[in-house]
Amino acid sequence: MSSINRPARQINRRTLFKGAGGVAVAVAAGSVVAGCASDSGPVGTGTAARRPLPVPPLLAPRLVDGKKIFALDARAGISEIKAGISTPTWGYNGSILGPTVRARRGDLVRMEVTNSLPEMTTTHWHGMHLPALMDGGPHQPIEPSSTWTPEWRIDQQAATLWYHPHPHGNTGHHIYRGLAGLFVLDDDNADAAGLPNEYGVDDIPLIIQDRRFHPDGTLDETDRKDLGLLGDTTMVNGITDPHFIATARRVRFRILNGATMRMFNLRFSDGRTFHIVASDSGLLNDPTPVENVYLSPGERAEIVLDLKTGDEVTLRAVKFADNLEVDNSDAPDFGLADEFDLLTLTGPNQGGEPAPLPNGLNATLIAMPDTKGAPTRNMDMEWFQINGKRMDITRVDDVIDHQGWEVWTVANKDNWLHNFHVHDTQFRVLSLERTSTTPMIDGWKDTILLAPGAVATLAVRFTGYTSTRWPYMYHCHMAYHEDQGMMGQFVVVEPGQQPDPQIGTGLDHQMLEYTETKPSTTPPTTEPDAEHSGSSHSGHGGS
Secondary structure, three states: EEOOOOOOOOHHHHHHHHHHOOOOOOOOOOOOOOOEEEEOOOOOOOHHHHHHHHOOOOOOOOEEEEEEEEEEEEEEEOOOOOOOOOEEEEEEOOOOOOOEEEOOOOEEEEEEEEEEEOOOEEOOOOOOOOOOOOOHHHHEEEOOOOOOOEEEEEEOOEEEEEOOOOOOOHHHHHHHOOOOOOEEEEEEEHHOOOOOEEEEEOOEEEEEEEEOOOOOOEEEOOOOOOOEEOEEEEEOOOOOOOOEOOOOEEEEEEEEEEOOOOOEEEOOOOOOOOOEEOOOOOOEEEEEEOOOEEEEOOOOOEEEOOOOOOEEEEEEOOOOOOOHHOOOOOOHHHHHOOEEEEEEEEEOOOOOOOOOOOOOOOOOOOOOOOOOOOOOEEEEEEEOOOEEEEOOOOOOOOOEEEOEEEEEEEEEEEOOOOOEEOOOEEEEEEEEOOOOOOOOOOEEEEEEEEEOEEEEEEEEEEOOOOOOOOOOOEEEOOOOHHHHHOOEEEEEEOOOOOOOOOEEEEOEEEOOOOOOOOOOOOOOOOOOOOOOOOOOOOOOOOO
16 A cells, blocks of 8 residues: 554654645546555555546636636545545645646736635745735635635746645645645746646646545544654545556656655656756756655656656655664654655557757756855754744744845754745755755755755845735745744845834734735846846845
């Protein structure tokens, strides 16, 4: 099966700190039980158990006065995550997950997000460059039976982004119940890259997650001490044990780690080489040949896989050889030795040898930016805190009063795992030190894995949108850590401005009326893909 059974073990805090429009995914009939195992390796899956991989449909927009309007409805339903077992879940426009939203650079988009759930939620556009009022974080609550209608112009390069809830203190549970979907961006540069691009045929989304179940099939939402919702069963695109039959020799997979806490070390069962062509926020310059890739919660990777006629291969989540530098005695609690069969693949019936992958995929990907003289900030992550503070929705932690680059030094001060995500913007990784772990750090990123003790130096860019009233977030994207308070807030303002935030108190979120000016119908004059020198304005230090 695609589940593991290990005795539950509590983590002692002293141990942890020894050191410093369409319907959403339709579930196919049939059954599948993918393999998983402990150190002995994954258990094989019989072909009779397979179910076809569901592909989230593309959400068709309405076009009104040149504006693309996408409608999403967060609702409750019943899903067949495990074959033959009914599980109450949440989804957008269906019972679990959501349709793929697809837009193009330069598009003016409007999202109509209706909450048909029994409690308040939000919808955050992860990886999107947009005004803070439209961000969908804790300050944009959607009360039951109400609709939120943010709009903005797409002004960033082609990338695989995603959308998910972000209610303060409850993000993990809302994602775990099934609320998540991809938001794919296109541009002329990506069109010319020569990569597979027929959605659902040779361009396939893979949303990888984990769950725990009660014997009656309902989700087990019990937070494990200090670990949150770490599941023992994996699913891809909303079902366990999926099977994909390729009709093309070359397939592009857009992979999202949509889990709330679990890290995935992805490789194929025969150890074959594949190519990474994009990270979180855009294409790489050249395809990178690898045999495995690490993804922490919220991270994405686009890979290209070549398949031959007669191929039978399995995408697996395998154990981390070095436990991601977590102490060996604690590694089992984080699931770092777990192994799962995620997806079986069958090669096409016919097709010629694919042409070599082209280099120069992303002509706009600049060399490492010149950050000389750029403002600096430190972000120390420790004990559900950043810079010694837990999230306070009434507090602004950082003020960015300029356009251009900043250098952020993000340190994992714990001896357990964290990752770091920042809203609105993207960053380049200048260095990753004090660690032997090699996560994906190439290209434009918005989320980075940090092993215990690791220190990442990031070149973070700020362009376009300012507001004294509405903050963005930065946080650990391991959702339990985030929900426990490992999150901070920042505003981007004009030089000399001070924040005047319109924020609630604690968890008492109120639906706020839109008095902010809507996004301009012309893109910012600053080109986000162009290199910027350091700002001449002095920066504000970290809190």
